[in-house]
Amino acid sequence: MDQAIKTTPRIGDRPRPRKNYLNETRGFKSWAFTLDHKRIGIMYLIGVLFSFLLGGIFALLVRLTLLSPTHKIFGQVLLTAEQYNRVFTLHGAIMVFLFIIPAIPASLGNFVLPLMLGAKDVAFPRLNLFSFYLWLTGALMALTAMVFGAVDTGWTFYTPYSTTTDGPVTLMTAAVFVLGFSSIFTGLNFIATVHKLRAPGMGWFDLPLFIWGIYSTAVIQVLATPVLGITLVLLMLERSFGIGIFDPRIGGDPVLFQHFFWFYSHPAVYIMILPGMAIISELIPTFSQKTIFGYRAIAYSSVSLALVSFIVWGHHMFVAGQSQLATVVFSALTFLVAIPSGVKVFNWLGTMYQGNIKLDTPMLYAMSFLVLFAIGGLTGIFLGTLATDVHLTDTYFVVAHFHYVMMGSTVTAFIGGLHYWWPKMTGRMYSEKWGRVGCLLWNVGFNMTFLTQFFLGSKGMPRRYYNYLDQFQPLHAFSTVGSWIIGLGLFITAAYLLASLRKPADAPDNPWNGTTLEWQTSSPPITHNFEEQPVLEREPYDYRPVVAAR
Amino acid sequence: MSTTSVDLHAHGHEAEHAHDPHHQHHFTTMEQQFDTSKIGMWLFLVTEVLLFGGLFVGFGMMQARYPREFVEAHTHLVRWQGALNTVVLLISSYTMVLAVNAAKKGIKSKQVLFLALTIVCACIFLVVKYFEYSHKFEEGWLPAKYYSYKGDSLPACMEKSAGPEAAAAAPTTPPAPCTNGYATFFSFYFMMTGLHGIHILVGIIILTWVLIRANRGEFSSSYYTPVDLVGLYWHLVDMIWIYLFPLYYLIQ
């Protein structure tokens, strides 16, 4: 192959098509009944960001209440104990079920996955739209439950508290049930798409790592979520008919509920993190302008994380009365998840090594991810270790741990990915300067809020506490101030992103010199994604100059 | 990643496949479309298996808790009715296979016949279930707190559940083992056979819809995806019954 391979230009300089997926058809109906994965992705994006905002407002309320032990703001008690319990439950439930689980796969994934595969759409476009409407239904049900008094069970719905407390628990669990099926259908759709709709020439190991991550996520979604579904059905039946499975007064076993719940909800935390890792695996090679280091290791680690995630659920129940043998086994298995996570982290660092690193906003978020995930993951080890977990479980240490992994890692990756694909999705470049400001505030605020909470937790402050001992006040106050800085950072982020929509389209087709297929079409893409069916000839992340490839 | 262009969208695709009205634009070939649908269906069936799997696990846990009650309660089920239903479903599976085969070969009359037979079997199943259920309703073998049958050998715990007096007593001895396993058994019985029954009902609806389309002659050897998929679904529903039957009717 001596003759130079003809390539399409890396930096998009092709004339912008007049029609794209955003303006080809207009009007409410053209969106509400669209089968275009890109439009569905955008609708999801708006939905999950709105949920994030709502969950965030509840979070700020939680923090504000904990500012002082008297809960007084300007002389007024902000929330009573009952209200506080409802607010943190809503915060957790909204963030988990409405926001973070659909966040990356259903919004960015929906938009990008077919593009990366060189496909015209996902395998089942109608199912895709249906799953969006399921999400919307679930969201509306949750909102209705909120209006009718809200639930105070915690996002974990532990029995027998959840079967005996007042409030629209049944409606809320029904909402989560519906959201679960939305998630299952998204996962199912993606698996079929990846299997069958790859561009000609694209083998499994030519898939961008984002796809590997989303694919592994989809496997968990399909395998774990039905169990959550049936658990919630049992909970609802227990509440309304007293079927005697979870309620000890009529012969049930409350710990059984916890097994069922965590059988889903532990894999669910990998539903949250794998897509985040998937984004990071795109950002780091692109902004290092260097091929990914250890492609196969990263791909396999995604799959193994997905599989191992099914056998560690008992680490949430070390002191909850499961058998001692189970406790020991679950602790041992828990450590297995650290290995593939570490493999990923080290390979990312290997990719940055000798790269040509551009510190654009998405890369800043990717670097923040590395640092914050290290903290979140390593504190997971404290919790997986039997002896230390006994002291730390159900304290703010756990709260800090999961905010580092969910928010510090997944949400950081999500925001990074949002910036990365923003030009592709909207055709606009955002303000790079404000992007950096936002990222800085995010990091400062986040660490102020949650690093503090590790200290609170190890000092013995239990979670889900409305009143606390005076000795914890300084740390709580510091944490609350941090949450305002996060809020400010996100507000700025939202503002400059929205502002960019007002200018005329100015984004090149490939602003970051990316190598995956989505950068080969115009920004924003045309309705059918590609003018002509792309065929894969080089591996992804191949940054060698074209002449050298022979 | 460089690309050359294989221009399927503009020419090849339309020239080759424009004739099939079932062909969706984002698939290159009908074959690809068929395979994709099949993967989708298989995945859906996996979620179904897990949905029931959760209940099977729950049943197992509760059986371990109340071994005696579960064995005793299961004798209330009428074994021949369960066996009859098993046979009926096995036959329906067979007719379903024949219907799919007929669709593959594009023989309309056989398709219609075998789909209809499958539906008939499904209906027989539901009729038998109706008699089983109504018998249990009469006897008071109902789930959970509606359980009102008095003839069991072990006392139920519901009556002596912790009231205010029990609260005052010091916990020097563990609480008496709760023997309301009968009610729990029937909770599971109704949940699992009920959920299965709903699946049969949904199956009948889909089968009818497919039957109507088959009667219109919509399926041919080049397009019979719906028949094939409903077939897969139907086999799963049968298979779940194959597990339910020994679990409830035969276990000693």
Added chain:
Amino acid sequence: MEWLRRLMMPAQGSEFAKEIDNMYMGLFWLSVVLFLMIAIPTVYFAWRYRYRPGRVTPHNTHNTTLEITWTVLPLLLCVAIFFWGLKGWMEYAVAPGEAMEVQITAKKWLWQFEYPDGSRTINDLHVPINKPVKFIMTSEDVIHDFFVPDMRVKHDIIPGRYTEVWFNPTVHGQHVITCAEYCGKGHSDMHAVLTVDNDAEFAKFLETGGTEWEDYFNGKDPKKTPADWGKVQYETKGCNSCHTIDGSKSKGPTWKGIYGHMVELNNGTSVLVDDDYLRESMLYPNAKVVKGFEPIMPTFQGLLKENQIKGLQAFIKSLQ
């Protein structure tokens, strides 16, 4: 580095707490090292390899040796951490046989402690220093969790079931007990005080039979009269297995309507049922045996505290 430990952990109330702290600090330093191994390269690479237009990056796709190294080393490390954690946990999980047993009943939102001699306290736990104590716990409503930060132990308390936890307190004085499993409105107020007594203090505590009785004698709560306290004794001390309070005859005479009346004894004499007679009947039951009954009542000497006798007297008096 003691100051750092103090910054992060609560006071140490037992040897076990020290062990946990050592382990925590060990994990802490290990994490610091691993964290720096990630954070420093991240920042350093970003600066060292910062963007230069036109620079060509090497095409390093992988390196199997490295790949194996950073799979196997963490794995070994993890195995080590697991066994370390297991060692500490075994100690937590298995109580020594000679441990004193205290029953805990948790309910929304208070703690009830019951000592081996039957004394009871509410939200106020006393244990002797340097002796292992085992707690046998159950709940009356939802799940609670017995958490003593200073001892570094906690365990869930589950309705319909008994769970256990133990510690060996070595530091005299007061410690916090708190509920660590979400249980509703009062969850964050569900505290109790743990007082580690020296032997003399604990003996004195047991002598008076805990502190719960005080609530029945201070007249603050109309639902807690001395007679109610007596009723509790009637039910928990086993009097109800031989005595009824509705006038019917059981193994022993009924208590209904006896107070202030004469009762015939088996030696032919009669005696007035007053507080002194009642006390005598409880402590020396065979001194005066009621006519028509066998002298089968055991003595409750040492088993009934003064306040309990007072309660029973009031209770019997109230049964007219």
